[in-house]
Amino acid sequence: MAQYQSTLLDNAVREFSTLPGIGKKTSLRLVLSLLRRDAGEVRRFANSITELRDNIRFCKICHNISDTEVCSICGNIRRNKHLICVVENIQDVLSIENTGQYTGLYHVLGGVISPMDGVGPKDIEIDSLVERIQPEEIEEVILALPTTSEGDTTNYYIYRRLSEMNIRITQIARGVAIGNELEYTDEITLGRSIVNRIEFKV
Amino acid sequence: MAQYQSTLLDNAVREFSTLPGIGKKTSLRLVLSLLRRDAGEVRRFANSITELRDNIRFCKICHNISDTEVCSICGNIRRNKHLICVVENIQDVLSIENTGQYTGLYHVLGGVISPMDGVGPKDIEIDSLVERIQPEEIEEVILALPTTSEGDTTNYYIYRRLSEMNIRITQIARGVAIGNELEYTDEITLGRSIVNRIEFKV
Numbered sequence: 001m002a003q004y005q006s007t008l009l010d011n012a013v014r015e016f017s018t019l020p021g022i023g024k025k026t027s028l029r030l031v032l033s034l035l036r037r038d039a040g041e042v043r044r045f046a047n048s049i050t051e052l053r054d055n056i057r058f059c060k061i062c063h064n065i066s067d068t069e070v071c072s073i074c075g076n077i078r079r080n081k082h083l084i085c086v087v088e089n090i091q092d093v094l095s096i097e098n099t100g101q102y103t104g105l106y107h108v109l110g111g112v113i114s115p116m117d118g119v120g121p122k123d124i125e126i127d128s129l130v131e132r133i134q135p136e137e138i139e140e141v142i143l144a145l146p147t148t149s150e151g152d153t154t155n156y157y158i159y160r161r162l163s164e165m166n167i168r169i170t171q172i173a174r175g176v177a178i179g180n181e182l183e184y185t186d187e188i189t190l191g192r193s194i195v196n197r198i199e200f201k202v
Numbered sequence: 203m204a205q206y207q208s209t210l211l212d213n214a215v216r217e218f219s220t221l222p223g224i225g226k227k228t229s230l231r232l233v234l235s236l237l238r239r240d241a242g243e244v245r246r247f248a249n250s251i252t253e254l255r256d257n258i259r260f261c262k263i264c265h266n267i268s269d270t271e272v273c274s275i276c277g278n279i280r281r282n283k284h285l286i287c288v289v290e291n292i293q294d295v296l297s298i299e300n301t302g303q304y305t306g307l308y309h310v311l312g313g314v315i316s317p318m319d320g321v322g323p324k325d326i327e328i329d330s331l332v333e334r335i336q337p338e339e340i341e342e343v344i345l346a347l348p349t350t351s352e353g354d355t356t357n358y359y360i361y362r363r364l365s366e367m368n369i370r371i372t373q374i375a376r377g378v379a380i381g382n383e384l385e386y387t388d389e390i391t392l393g394r395s396i397v398n399r400i401e402f403k404v
Contacts, residue, residue, distance in 0.1 A: 004296060005274050006267045008254040015250040019232045025385065028293060030221045034251055035258060042255040046248035048217040049236055052210040053244040056237060065208045072207050091230060094206060 004028075061132065063108040063125050065090050073097075073106060080104040082139040086129065086158065088112055088146060096144065104142070107132065112150040113157055121157055130161050140168040147174055173198075206230075263334065265310040265327050267292050275299075275308060282306040284341040287396075288331065288360065290314050290348060293385040298346065301393035306344070309334065314352040315359055323359055332363050342370040344399055348383055361402050372399040 004010050009031065017027035034042050058064065059071035066072070073079060073093075083104025087093055093106050109124040121127075133141070141162060145151035159169055175193030176185045185193075206212050211233065219229035236244050260266065261273035268274070275281060275295075285306025289295055295308050311326040323329075335343070343364060347353035361371055375398035384392065 004267060004292075005261075006254075006258075006269045008250075008257055008269060009267055012250040012254045015247045018247075020235050021228070021231070026223070028296070029223070029385075031251065031254065032292065033222050035255060037255075039252075039255050043252055045217045045220075046252045048210075048214040049233065050241075050245055050248045052208075052214045052233065053237060053239075053241050055210055056208075059207075065206060065211055067208045067210060090206075090234065094230070 058108075062106045063110060063128070064093050064106055078103075081137065083142065084129075084133070084138055084140075085142040085144050087144050088151070092144065109145075109154070112145055112148070112154040114150045114153075124154075126154075126158060126161065129158070133162065133165060133167065135165045135167055138167055140170060143169065143171040260310075264308045265312060265330070266295050266308055280305075283339065285344065286331075286335070286340055286342070287344040287346050289346050289384070290353070294346065297384050297387065297389075297392060298396065301389050301396065303393040303396045306342075311347075311356070314347055314350075314356040316352045316355075326356075328356075328360060328363065331360070335364065335367060335369065337367045337369055340369055342372060344396070345371065345373040345402060346384065346396070357402065371402040373402045374399050 004013065012031045012034075013024065013027045016022055016030050017024050019027075022030070034045060037045075055067075057066055057068070059066040059074055060069055061074045062071060064071045064073065068075070080103045083102075084107050085096065085102060085104055086107045086109060087096070088109055088111065090108060093108060096102050096106075107125065107129045109126065109129070111119050111124045113119055113121055113124065129141075132138075141158075143155045143158065145154050155171060162169055173196065174189065175196065176182060176190060182190065206215065214233045214236075215226065215229045218224055218232050219226050221229075224232070236247060239247075257269075259268055259270070261268040261276055262271055263276045264273060266273045266275065270277070282305045285304075286309050287298065287304060287306055288309045288311060289298070290311055290313060292310060295310060298304050298308075309327065309331045311328065311331070313321050313326040315321055315323055315326065331343075334340075343360070345357045345360060347356050357373060364371055375395040387395075
């Protein structure tokens with residue numbers, strides 16, 4: 001007997017509960033909310049994801065998601081072509097774009113080096129990063145990877161690969177978040193923010 | 203320019219963020235997690251919801267979701283046919299079934315009376331409930347609607363419609379916290395509230 005008196009409902013709930021962070025109850029709630037809509041709306045919902053999956057393309061330069069061969073950031077003549085910011089994934093590009101503080105280019109690795117998960121340097125877009133860098137064109141590579149041991153390993157690996165080239169290699173500042181109280185900041189972050197202190201400017 | 207450098211991604215994220223409780227960031231996370239799967243898996247995911255929507259049926263007796271004309275609860279000869287539990291929606295049937303405390307039948311109203319939302323007695327399955335009750339067959343109607351003013355109004359309306367018939371009308375014990383939905387109530391509380399149901403009095 002189907003758990004929900006309907007094999008079709010069972011199937012849909014099981015599929016939705018495979019999504020990250022979506023449990024059985026939330027899955028049921030999402031499915032039932034879709035069930036209340038027009039069949040056409042539900043079809044549009046379903047098509048949006050299959051069409052994305054079937055037609056997805058990645059920028060051949062930076063590996064960001066794109067509908068075209070070269071993404072709209074790499075293809076934008078007003079971006080600073082001398083700066084490359086290295087990030088783990090597509091969400092990170094969006095997060096940095098949302099700050100409005102960065103006008104350079106990106107390079108999306110598609111992961112970080114993680115021997116535990118069997119992810120080596122060849123499994124992510126590091127070779128394409130190295131090939132992409134023409135020292136006469138690129139002035140600086142900004143490392144914006146997660147502050148985990150995997151992120152640190154990847155930072156170090158990239159640093160080693162690029163150290164022969166005559167370019168500046170930087171990493172984004174780590175420290176106490178704006179608006180946060182010192183007492184609620186974890187010790188590692190706080191410690192690093194003291195070690196990496198900068199000149200006070202007004 | 204598309205927000206995510208891809209109109210297809212934009213579309214999918216917009217569709218997912220129309221789901222209840224799913225914001226822009228969660229939506230993007232869900233879509234990107236689907237994007238990492240095989241095209242076949244994504245198709246199966248999408249089909250599960252369109253097939254459900256296109257082929258959805260409701261039990262002609264109790265209006266619960268069903269793959270067949272009569273649901274597996276109404277069609278189960280071992281269920282107690284003298285008891286009908288009136289609930290707002292399909293989730294409530296699942297919640298009560300999960301307690302393992304109830305062996306009777308259900309009646310899914312598909313909503314509660316809510317003049318503010320323009321929902322009157324004719325918009326939900328109250329007439330079909332009244333028609334369904336043959337006093338020689340049904341001994342008791344258990345009201346298990348949400349403990350909100352809309353639930354109370356609906357309880358009272360049903361009570362008035364059934365009061366002429368020679369049947370017992372009960373309501374689940376108010377162990378369920380006031381203002382809470384049945385589907386979010388823990389199983390022990392909900393189970394006990396069915397066992398300790400009391401006479402409906404006005």
